Amino acid sequence: MPTKNYADAMLDVLSRFMDEDPNFVVMGNEVLGIGPEGAQFEPFQKKYGDRILFPPCSEAAYTAMAAGAAMCDHRMFAHLGLASFTYPAISSIANEISTARTSSGGTIGVPVTLHISHGLLHGGGAQHSESPFGMYWNLPGIEIAAPSGAKEVKGLLTTAIKSDNPTIVLTHAFGYGAEDDVPDGDFEIPFGQADVKREGDAVTIVACSMMTAVALGAADELAGEGINAEVVDLRTLVPLDEQTILDSVAKTGRLIVADEGRMHCGVASEIAAMVSEKALDSLKAPVARVARMDAPVAANQVQEGYIAPDAEKLVSAARQIVGEVPAAAA
Amino acid sequence: MPTKNYADAMLDVLSRFMDEDPNFVVMGNEVLGIGPEGAQFEPFQKKYGDRILFPPCSEAAYTAMAAGAAMCDHRMFAHLGLASFTYPAISSIANEISTARTSSGGTIGVPVTLHISHGLLHGGGAQHSESPFGMYWNLPGIEIAAPSGAKEVKGLLTTAIKSDNPTIVLTHAFGYGAEDDVPDGDFEIPFGQADVKREGDAVTIVACSMMTAVALGAADELAGEGINAEVVDLRTLVPLDEQTILDSVAKTGRLIVADEGRMHCGVASEIAAMVSEKALDSLKAPVARVARMDAPVAANQVQEGYIAPDAEKLVSAARQIVGEVPAAAA
Amino acid sequence: MTQTWEAERRGRALERMLTIRRFEEAVDKLFHEDHAFMTHFHLYIGQESTGVGLMEALGPDDKLATHHRNHGHILARGSEPKKALAEILGRETGLNKGAGGTLHMSDPDLGFISTSSIVGGSISLANGAAFALNQEGGDAIAVGLFGDGALEEGIAYESLNLAALYELPVLFVCENNSAGALGSAGGGFPTSVSAVKDLTTIPETFGIPVETVDGRDLEAVNELAATAVAHCRARKGPYFLHAVTERWAGSQPLWPELTTGELDISMAWDESKISGEHEDWYLNHDPVLIYARKLLGSGDITEDELTEMDEREKARIAEAREFALESPRPTPESALEHVFA
Amino acid sequence: MTQTWEAERRGRALERMLTIRRFEEAVDKLFHEDHAFMTHFHLYIGQESTGVGLMEALGPDDKLATHHRNHGHILARGSEPKKALAEILGRETGLNKGAGGTLHMSDPDLGFISTSSIVGGSISLANGAAFALNQEGGDAIAVGLFGDGALEEGIAYESLNLAALYELPVLFVCENNSAGALGSAGGGFPTSVSAVKDLTTIPETFGIPVETVDGRDLEAVNELAATAVAHCRARKGPYFLHAVTERWAGSQPLWPELTTGELDISMAWDESKISGEHEDWYLNHDPVLIYARKLLGSGDITEDELTEMDEREKARIAEAREFALESPRPTPESALEHVFA
Numbered sequence A, B: 001m002p003t004k005n006y007a008d009a010m011l012d013v014l015s016r017f018m019d020e021d022p023n024f025v026v027m028g029n030e031v032l033g034i035g036p037e038g039a040q041f042e043p044f045q046k047k048y049g050d051r052i053l054f055p056p057c058s059e060a061a062y063t064a065m066a067a068g069a070a071m072c073d074h075r076m077f078a079h080l081g082l083a084s085f086t087y088p089a090i091s092s093i094a095n096e097i098s099t100a101r102t103s104s105g106g107t108i109g110v111p112v113t114l115h116i117s118h119g120l121l122h123g124g125g126a127q128h129s130e131s132p133f134g135m136y137w138n139l140p141g142i143e144i145a146a147p148s149g150a151k152e153v154k155g156l157l158t159t160a161i162k163s164d165n166p167t168i169v170l171t172h173a174f175g176y177g178a179e180d181d182v183p184d185g186d187f188e189i190p191f192g193q194a195d196v197k198r199e200g201d202a203v204t205i206v207a208c209s210m211m212t213a214v215a216l217g218a219a220d221e222l223a224g225e226g227i228n229a230e231v232v233d234l235r236t237l238v239p240l241d242e243q244t245i246l247d248s249v250a251k252t253g254r255l256i257v258a259d260e261g262r263m264h265c266g267v268a269s270e271i272a273a274m275v276s277e278k279a280l281d282s283l284k285a286p287v288a289r290v291a292r293m294d295a296p297v298a299a300n301q302v303q304e305g306y307i308a309p310d311a312e313k314l315v316s317a318a319r320q321i322v323g324e325v326p327a328a329a330a
Numbered sequence C, D: 001m002t003q004t005w006e007a008e009r010r011g012r013a014l015e016r017m018l019t020i021r022r023f024e025e026a027v028d029k030l031f032h033e034d035h036a037f038m039t040h041f042h043l044y045i046g047q048e049s050t051g052v053g054l055m056e057a058l059g060p061d062d063k064l065a066t067h068h069r070n071h072g073h074i075l076a077r078g079s080e081p082k083k084a085l086a087e088i089l090g091r092e093t094g095l096n097k098g099a100g101g102t103l104h105m106s107d108p109d110l111g112f113i114s115t116s117s118i119v120g121g122s123i124s125l126a127n128g129a130a131f132a133l134n135q136e137g138g139d140a141i142a143v144g145l146f147g148d149g150a151l152e153e154g155i156a157y158e159s160l161n162l163a164a165l166y167e168l169p170v171l172f173v174c175e176n177n178s179a180g181a182l183g184s185a186g187g188g189f190p191t192s193v194s195a196v197k198d199l200t201t202i203p204e205t206f207g208i209p210v211e212t213v214d215g216r217d218l219e220a221v222n223e224l225a226a227t228a229v230a231h232c233r234a235r236k237g238p239y240f241l242h243a244v245t246e247r248w249a250g251s252q253p254l255w256p257e258l259t260t261g262e263l264d265i266s267m268a269w270d271e272s273k274i275s276g277e278h279e280d281w282y283l284n285h286d287p288v289l290i291y292a293r294k295l296l297g298s299g300d301i302t303e304d305e306l307t308e309m310d311e312r313e314k315a316r317i318a319e320a321r322e323f324a325l326e327s328p329r330p331t332p333e334s335a336l337e338h339v340f341a
């Protein structure tokens, strides 16, 4: 399988729909980020320029424009930039996109794909480092994908654009250059299927987006200590693959959730709550949430690092809960 | 103690700060809602008219204007209307208000109070029924209060306006008329102190906002069946009174969280996650989340009622988890 | 080039205005008297001439995005009153299976996309429909319907900019019903809390052609709309139509009331019926009476025909009312049916 | 009524421009050569004349809200370069203890409120400062600093409306650096993707007085700013100042580069030094060279004095650079210190 980075994987998908669907349109600025990978956009731009829009800095209106076109059955792809820049567009997303199908009695769909770059940027500060998985997951009617690598970017983005539902695909702003073996041609990853990236029996680490790679690193370290961690890549939040998570927890009896978004009302909270509701008896030790602390991101790597989830925090969380006396024996 | 409704309780507080602080300003339309209580605003308007603004339908800009004034140490009260109308203002709230203190290195505060009306309106539909506790709780740097009745409205709103931090106070759009014994004069309810509204030993029902009243109703019904429920009114989400919740769960061994917001990444998820992290051993049965289902609100009471949390759902959830075999004995 | 309309066409237009008026009167009673629904609602009384005049200028393939004050738009476009009324009562037989209600009623079969009650929403969504139609070729256009208050929202300006930049075939119809509005002082939403004295300067700033028309004058609205529609069909970019009407007294309070009473059609020919506080309304602002007088004056209709027409509409709405009230409510479980495809 | 400035004042102004220029050159090197910070940043090169001319017209009690391109504003207002540079490097000794960085640097001691890098944010926050100052009485004003791109955001229009409605004492300063910008075509952010051909028509629509000035001309900027400030101090409402400058070639790529090289001050008197692709920049757009030439021409400064002044500024920035690089980083735990009061 050819090795590609996120950027190439995205272009694979966007080109495919450009070729297949004369109404398919891509809008947004710096679709491949502001790093070196941005340059990979040029050939794509040359080839499909007439169906690529570089809208003004009007996130609310162009998101709604994409939605309105989608309400006329046009598949639209809108890149909104960094997650902080999506906040001016939340009314278009929450009030219009997420509600249209229900409010119309099922007669109006919104097959738009919103692409958002999320994550800590090594000093990006409070307005360029957001990972608002929780805020968007709190909205109804929108499917949410969080690819963990280039392969997932290709497979999940394809499924997202094909979906008749509105979808939000959040990729990591630092991930565009990350490489992986990416299948050529038509390649879909169905929504609602988490991926067990590493098998283990001592503790389950459920990871979101790029935290999957971090979790795998932690798992290697833990293996050295004889702690065999299972790593589950969520892949999509909506729909959520509860079964794979529950099966893993049934096996390991211990759960850690790794997410770059903030702790409160975030991904880690949701997964922990779901398990405490549906598999309490499987839990031999308290759940551990390893997520971003609830603080705005200071614009320096030291303070950013302190609030960020990382391999070290995953490792110590694992050590601790594996050391715990099982609740059953308490 | 005199009986007052939410609206009067709010006016008590707003008048107090109008009298105390010449820079205190109230901005917003329909501050007391669009129900009959709206009329109670008139005398207040007559008396303090020069410091009351009825801004245009520009939620983003007037929220930011209030914030900018607050950054100059003016205490500002801004009513943003129904929660759905706050979505156009989320950039001002998430990008500006929540980050200013951190980004300025602690030199700039934003003592603004944002008042939001939330909740299901018996047919209000998808754009007039939001209860976005989860979305706002996912933001850092903002204190969040959710008064359960007129007394809490007075006590918590007073504390909110006095706070040197930005605060969001969400009251229920249908609650303005709800009456309660409200202390006269200076009355504060400290943030971070949940209130045990009813003592019980069989199950803990942690409730947010008006769900407290619903939970008390459910508790009465459960009492008839010999199930003695303890009802904890959260009062504030940020700061969160973890201890009171943990103490109650330690006593009852069973937890139900009642919230009008949507389930995923909402208040119920956060409380459930916190307990599964800090008090797993106390849990004798799975946690139950009784929250709004993850669906846009259809504009009729039948479908709205189906997705809404209510006393009946609380009662059956309680019956079920009280009936559960304790995990320890499993 | 105003060519006068033939009697038959005029009759149809007047009939449609009457449909809307009797419909809105029924909605008001269903709320205040029958308590058949509980939500906040907005009536189109006083603007019927704008809606009917505009829709007369559109074609079957055109798309529309309307807002919270949508009843008149949907009926003017030709939707069945009974399905619309059932929708407002949240019944399964409604245009949107009762899930949209008064705030989100939409008729996709007639080209309406999602109806947003978020002020400014319809403008932004209309751009999308126009974008799609442009992409498809052909000459269909999109229409965005909104009020003067929508120009207080930032997204309206962003959307005008996008429409101009991409030369979208979108007709923006701003129904400025604030003439004589008391705004917040009257207890109503303070619409047009704007420093912009003449709203037409807003689209002008973005280079969008704009014209103002007396929204009470059905044929004038239609004539301007025809020009605007032609402009958009010819793919010359967006057009902004500014229709001004007096704010109907019944919508001054936050919850509409039939302050001016039920329409008494005989006021169209019998001045003696007109008096009291709302005299000016009956004489100079009620668009139904204005158009009825015009048709009586031109001899396009007789008093008897008019009375008969009105009775027909009353009966039709009465039937719609029965239909709506007797229609089943959605099943509870169906609440989750249309969250996803 | 331009009265020419006395030599001393001109000297100070030129000196400040040099401070900014040498500072920005240092920032660029700290990024590309020293890798002392990793974030995206924006340099004020090419706009020094606007910042210095404007700040010269303000008083000590005035408040300011700036944006992502803030370095020049903060230095022009008088902040210490070493504290500003330390801030950009995220050091504890920075203006904001290293938590703001290049994007959120602000100096509350000099009247700056929170610095937003959300396009349009500074306009909206400036209104608030103006509102507060108005409330307090006195004649202090607020200044909102932003770029032409900010007028693509809806919140900018909402904010202009609010400022006009409430007659806020706010001076909006739009630094339009898109003259000759290649926008997205050049790989830069597509600023001024607007259908509005003349941005001054935007404030005009809201009845806000507006004037355009050549942003390269420090004294012209100062003169217009003085008029604008007087207008706001007199509580006559908001004012909009539109300062146009050429987009500096170094900011065409997304990550600034010293494409035009480090400033060679001798180009101010020695034409032979000037050639190549950026000739036009050195001759007609670099505001530091332009002003230096003016002062040399008027005899307000000599070549030697100029060289000396530049050496002083270079040394000052070199010191600031050392200070910043040697400054301690914040402690990890302090990340939670300023979340709440």
Ligand SMILES: Cc1ncc(C[n+]2csc(CCOP(=O)(O)OP(=O)(O)O)c2C)c(N)n1
Residues within 6 Å of the ligand: B057, B059, B081, B084, B085, B088, C042, C068, C069, C117, C118, C119, C146, C147, C148, C149, C150, C177, C189, C191, C192
């Ligand atoms: C974003 C948002 N803010 C506030 C409201 C509340 N609201 C409902 S109707 C209305 C006034 C709208 O006035 P206008 O657009 O002129 O329409 P009209 O009702 O006059 O026809 C307002 C502010 C809303 N629906 N959406």
Ligand SMILES: Cc1ncc(C[n+]2csc(CCOP(=O)(O)OP(=O)(O)O)c2C)c(N)n1
Residues within 6 Å of the ligand: A057, A059, A081, A084, A085, A088, D042, D068, D069, D117, D118, D119, D146, D147, D148, D149, D150, D177, D189, D191, D192
């Ligand atoms: C809401 C938002 N959208 C997008 C961005 C990304 N962005 C950063 S700078 C910039 C261009 C701003 O142009 P302008 O306002 O003219 O300022 P300049 O950089 O030209 O000085 C953009 C779009 C942002 N910071 N905020």
Ligand SMILES: [Mg+2]
Residues within 6 Å of the ligand: C147, C148, C149, C175, C176, C177, C178, C191, C192
């Ligand atoms: Mg209006």
Ligand SMILES: [Mg+2]
Residues within 6 Å of the ligand: D147, D148, D149, D175, D176, D177, D178, D191, D192
């Ligand atoms: Mg610019």
